[in-house]
Amino acid sequence: MAPQPSKSADKFIVDRTKPHRNSNVGRAVRRTRDRLSQNAGSPDFNRDLLKIHAHAVLRAAPALPVLVTLVCLAGFYFGMGEAVSLWALVATLCYAPLYLVARGIERRSRNEIEVTRSRHLLFLAHFVSGLGWAYFITLRCGDCGVSQLPALQAALLLCVIAATAMITASLGGALVAAFAGPVCLFALGIAGQPVPAYAAMAVLLAVSLPFFAYVAHHRKRAALTLLSFNSEKDGLIGELETAKSMSDEARRRAEEANLAKSRFLASMSHELRTPLNAILGFSEVMANEVLGPLENPTYRSYAGDIHESGRHLLNLINEILDLSRIEAGRYQLNEEPLLLASVVEDCCRLMELKARGKDIRLTVQVEPTLLRLFADERAIRQIALNLLSNAVKFTATGGEIRIRVGWTAGGGQYLSISDNGPGIPADELAIVLSAFGQGSIAIKSAEQGTGLGLPIVQGLAELHGGAFELKSKLRSGTEAVVAFPRSRVMEELPAMPQERKAVSGGRR
Numbered sequence: 001m002a003p004q005p006s007k008s009a010d011k012f013i014v015d016r017t018k019p020h021r022n023s024n025v026g027r028a029v030r031r032t033r034d035r036l037s038q039n040a041g042s043p044d045f046n047r048d049l050l051k052i053h054a055h056a057v058l059r060a061a062p063a064l065p066v067l068v069t070l071v072c073l074a075g076f077y078f079g080m081g082e083a084v085s086l087w088a089l090v091a092t093l094c095y096a097p098l099y100l101v102a103r104g105i106e107r108r109s110r111n112e113i114e115v116t117r118s119r120h121l122l123f124l125a126h127f128v129s130g131l132g133w134a135y136f137i138t139l140r141c142g143d144c145g146v147s148q149l150p151a152l153q154a155a156l157l158l159c160v161i162a163a164t165a166m167i168t169a170s171l172g173g174a175l176v177a178a179f180a181g182p183v184c185l186f187a188l189g190i191a192g193q194p195v196p197a198y199a200a201m202a203v204l205l206a207v208s209l210p211f212f213a214y215v216a217h218h219r220k221r222a223a224l225t226l227l228s229f230n231s232e233k234d235g236l237i238g239e240l241e242t243a244k245s246m247s248d249e250a251r252r253r254a255e256e257a258n259l260a261k262s263r264f265l266a267s268m269s270h271e272l273r274t275p276l277n278a279i280l281g282f283s284e285v286m287a288n289e290v291l292g293p294l295e296n297p298t299y300r301s302y303a304g305d306i307h308e309s310g311r312h313l314l315n316l317i318n319e320i321l322d323l324s325r326i327e328a329g330r331y332q333l334n335e336e337p338l339l340l341a342s343v344v345e346d347c348c349r350l351m352e353l354k355a356r357g358k359d360i361r362l363t364v365q366v367e368p369t370l371l372r373l374f375a376d377e378r379a380i381r382q383i384a385l386n387l388l389s390n391a392v393k394f395t396a397t398g399g400e401i402r403i404r405v406g407w408t409a410g411g412g413q414y415l416s417i418s419d420n421g422p423g424i425p426a427d428e429l430a431i432v433l434s435a436f437g438q439g440s441i442a443i444k445s446a447e448q449g450t451g452l453g454l455p456i457v458q459g460l461a462e463l464h465g466g467a468f469e470l471k472s473k474l475r476s477g478t479e480a481v482v483a484f485p486r487s488r489v490m491e492e493l494p495a496m497p498q499e500r501k502a503v504s505g506g507r508r
Contacts, residue, residue, distance in 0.1 A: 045224060046115045046119075047110050047111075047113045047115060048110070049170045049171065049220070049223065049224075050105055050113055050115065050118050050119070050122070050170075050171070051105065051106070051110065051113070052170045052223060053102070053105075053122065053168065053170040053171040053174075054101075054102040054103075054105035054106045055102075055106060056167045056168075056169075056170065057098060057099065057102040057167060057168075058099065058102050058103065058106060060163075060167045061099055063163070064091075064092070064095055065092075067160075068088045068091055068092060071084065071087075071088070071136075071156070072084050072085065072088050075087075078141065079141065080139065080141050083139055083141070084139070087132070087135055087136055087139060090131075090132050090135050091132030091133070091135070091136065092132075093132075094128050094129050094130075094131050094132035095129045095132065097124075097125040097128050097129075098122075098125035098126060098128070098129045100125075101118075101121045101122055101125045102122075102125075105118055105122075119171070122171060122174065123173065123174060123177050126168065126174045126177045126178040127177045127178060127181075129178055130177070130178035130179050130180075130181050130182055131181070133157060133160060133178075133179065133182040134181050134182045134185050136153065136156075136157070136182075137153055137157065137182050137185050137186045137189060138185070138189070139153070148197075150186070150189070150190055150198050150201070151197055151198065151201055153186070154186060154198075154201035154202070154204070154205055155201075157179070157182060157183075157186065157205060158204065158205060158208055160179075161175070161179050161205075161208055161209065161212055162208075162212060164178060164179070164212075165212035165213070165215055165216045166216075166219070168216060169215075169216040169217075169219030169220050169223065170219070170220055170223050171220075172216070172217060172220055173213075175209070175212060175213050175216055176209065176213055179209060180209065183205045183206060183209055186201075186202060186205060187202045187205070187206065190202055258327065259327075261324070263324075263330075265320060265321060265324035272317050273314070273317065276310060276313060276314050276317070277314075279306065279310045280307060280310045280311065280314065283303050283304075283306040283307040283310060284307050286299075286300070286303035286306075287300060287303040287304040287306075287307050316452075319452040319453070319456060320452065322382070322456055323452055323455055323456050323459065326456065326459035326460065326463065327459070331459075331460075331463060333375075333376040333379065333463060333464070334376050334377075334378065335374055335375055335376055336374070336375075336376075336377060337372040337373070337374055337490055338372060338373055338375060338377050338380065339370065339372055339373070340370065340373045340375075340380065340405055340413050340415065340484075341366040341370055341405045343377060343380050343381055343384060344364070344366075344384050344403060344405055344415060345364060345366075346381070347381055347384040347385050347388055348362055348364055348388065348403060350385065351385070351388045351389065351392055354392055355392050355401070358392065358395070358396075358397050358399075359397050359398050360392060360395050360397070360398070360399050360400065360401060361399075361400045361401070362400075362401050362403065363400060363401070363402045363403065364403045364404075364405075365402065365403070365404045365405070365406075366404075366405045366406070367405065367406035367407055370405065370406070370407070370413065371489050371490055371491070372489075372490045373413055373484060373488050373489060373490070374488050374489075374490050375464055375484065375488055376460075376464070379460045379463070379464070382456065382457075382460060383415070383457050383460050383461065383482055384415065384417075386453040386454070386456060386457050387415075387417040387453075387457060387480045387482075388401070388403075388417060389453065390453055390454070390480070391417050391418075391419040391421070391478075391480075394419065394421040394422065394478070395419040395420065395421045396420075396421065396422075399419060399420050399421065400419075400420060401417065401418070401419045402416075402417070402418045402419075403415075403416070403417050404416040404417075404418075408483050408484075408486075410485070410486055411486035411489065412466070412483055412484050412485045412486045412488065412489060413483075413484050413488070413489060414481055414482065414483040414484070415481070415482045416479060416480070416481045416482075417479070417480050418477060418478065418479035418480075419477050419478055419479075420476070420477040421477055421478060422474075422475060423472045423473050423474040423475055423476050423477055423478055424470075424472035424474070424478055425474055426472075426474075429470055429472065432454055432470070433454055433455060433458060433470065434455065454468075454470070454480075457480070457482065461482050461483075461484075464484055464485075464488060465484070465485045465487065465488065466482060466483050466484040466485055466488070467482075467483050468480070468481070468482050468483075469481045469483070
């Protein structure tokens with residue numbers, strides 16, 4: 001029977017066995033898309049619209065006392081004292097239920113709102129608020145001397161209808177529920193008066209009601225669009241936060257794993273090198289026949305192979321440990337003043353024998369008046385030797401390697417090593433700069449390497465505050481440039497002034 005997969009939680013944030021890695025993000029996106037695909041009658045949108053409507057009613061609440069006060073003052077001026085005062089009281093009481101219902105909706109949370117019940121209460125409250133304006137239409141003043149009172153009433157009612165249309169735009173039908181009665185009452189009131197102006201005002205009020213209802217409908221559509229955008233924004237923010245949290249967790253775990261790996265390799269330096277040095281020493285003693293001749297030449301050849309393999313393994317261990325210390329931040333720089341050109345020339349002399357074996361010409365160009373560089377000499381030598389070793393390794397027989405040392409444009413110093421080897425494709429530059437990364441053409445055209453030289457060079461350059469750049473063109477060669485910042489260049493000290501010796505006269 002095949003073993004069943006474990007049901008325990010995976011310690012990794014990403015499960016590579018699943019076709020979709022970010023399942024949480026996918027579910028969040030689907031929920032957001034489903035919510036956005038709902039029509040305007042969905043409970044979510046209706047709750048938001050009710051909240052918007054209640055907020056608009058409460059914001060417009062201070063305007064009613066101002067309007068009632070102005071109408072009362074005008075009524076007192078024209079001699080309608082008692083009638084207009086009673087209307088003001090009735091209108092205020094009629095608007096009170098609307099404000100109470102809106103206040104209740106405003107205070108409740110979004111999920112606590114019952115859409116149907118709240119809509120019915122709002123429609124009923126708007127109808128009650130319209131009763132106050134219906135009572136206003138019935139006001140008459142025979143002794144006040146206002147001959148065009150119905151026209152003034154119609155004009156004021158028209159203004160109130162327009163203002164209410166803006167306020168109740170998010171609740172369709174509220175405008176008709178509030179002012180259908182006052183408009184019909186006004187039309188019935190002037191039916192028996194043969195005044196063309198009154199008839200025109202009645203027609204204007206009758207036409208304005210559906211017109212403003214149409215305007216309110218368009219404002220409601222704009223509010224729905226705004227709600228859709230807000231909903232999409234909230235969903236995208238949630239999606240982004242989910243992805244960010246997953247990315248942060250994955251990055252944190254990767255950094256912890258990488259740091260643990262680097263610390264482990266760095267701590268294994270003594271344990272790996274001690275037995276390997278013993279193998280190298282004894283194999284060298286056997287290969288050189290220090291303690292006596294070996295009768296069988298095959299044994300002597302085997303001892304030489306053991307020694308060469310041990311040296312290769314020691315170099316590989318040293319490179320891995322150096323890279324691990326750099327990544328773990330445990331590589332300590334022993335900085336001192338040095339001449340970059342002198343260090344590079346010493347490295348060229350070390351590689352000259354290997355280059356001569358492949359008939360490769362080394363050309364060194366050094367700019368004059370180079371000042372001292374404050375850096376780690378061992379790290380600089382490792383940078384130069386790694387770059388020179390790569391150049392010699394990947395340069396064909398009879399080729400040329402150019403080494404240049406000089407000033408950068410910013411006042412720093414640089415080391416450039418270029419060859420005319422096979423080059424590196426542009427899409428493989430990132431691969432060769434990664435640990436254990438090798439280009440396909442380089443593997444086919446040269447001896448095998450560990451793929452750690454360039455990452456070590458890059459890490460050592462960054463430890464010095466510099467930069468490493470690799471330029472290559474296929475079948476034209478490669479150029480590696482290491483630039484050190486201006487802060488690493490030591491200024492030339494002025495000459496010490498010579499003290500004048502006082503010439504004293506002869507003493508008696």
